Amino acid sequence: MNLRLLIAIPCLLLSVSALALDLGQAAPVFNLSALNNSNTTRLTNYKNKVIYLDFWASWCAPCRLSFPLLNTLHQKLKHQGFEVIAINLDEDKSKAEQFLKEIPVDFTVLRDDSGESADQYAIESMPTSFIIDQQGHIQYIHHGFASADISGIEQKITQLLGKKAQ
Numbered sequence: 001m002n003l004r005l006l007i008a009i010p011c012l013l014l015s016v017s018a019l020a021l022d023l024g025q026a027a028p029v030f031n032l033s034a035l036n037n038s039n040t041t042r043l044t045n046y047k048n049k050v051i052y053l054d055f056w057a058s059w060c061a062p063c064r065l066s067f068p069l070l071n072t073l074h075q076k077l078k079h080q081g082f083e084v085i086a087i088n089l090d091e092d093k094s095k096a097e098q099f100l101k102e103i104p105v106d107f108t109v110l111r112d113d114s115g116e117s118a119d120q121y122a123i124e125s126m127p128t129s130f131i132i133d134q135q136g137h138i139q140y141i142h143h144g145f146a147s148a149d150i151s152g153i154e155q156k157i158t159q160l161l162g163k164k165a166q
Helices: 002-018 059-078 093-102 116-120 149-162
Strands: 030-034 040-041 049-057 083-086 108-112 127-132 138-143
Touching: 030 108, 030 116, 049 149, 059 083, 059 149, 083 149, 093 108, 138 149
Parallel strands: 049 083, 083 108
Antiparallel strands: 030 040, 049 127, 127 138
8 A cells, every 4th residue: 555645544534533523622613694684693692501503504404394493492492591593504695595584583593605614613414503501512413403303402402501500
């Protein structure tokens, strides 16, 4: 086998694993504009809250399932310190806006047309979601979505809401 290849493979594996996020790690910060206006939102605006951070796109079929259920969960738990933040990754903003006309939500929807935050979170599939605790640490990573997933997601969120911020 070629010596360069033998050296390159471990380097490649190390660089890929360096991009992956681990449970307990601080959530990468972002500063993004809202989809429907120019207001910017920072992750740090949600200190002391439990956050469901959802990366999505208009073409994502599981996102069509998740949004109504996440909206209901947000309504149920928002007064206990829970927030849903959805980050849209569509290049064409109008597609995301059309999606939200069909499936309206009342949680925060941001836009990342550059893909910078998606890179920070090492997004490889749609949707990919992160549950972030009150201290800003990732406590759960979820890839994809099926309707049956919502009960487990709610359980993880309510467990974190039950813990006091330190």
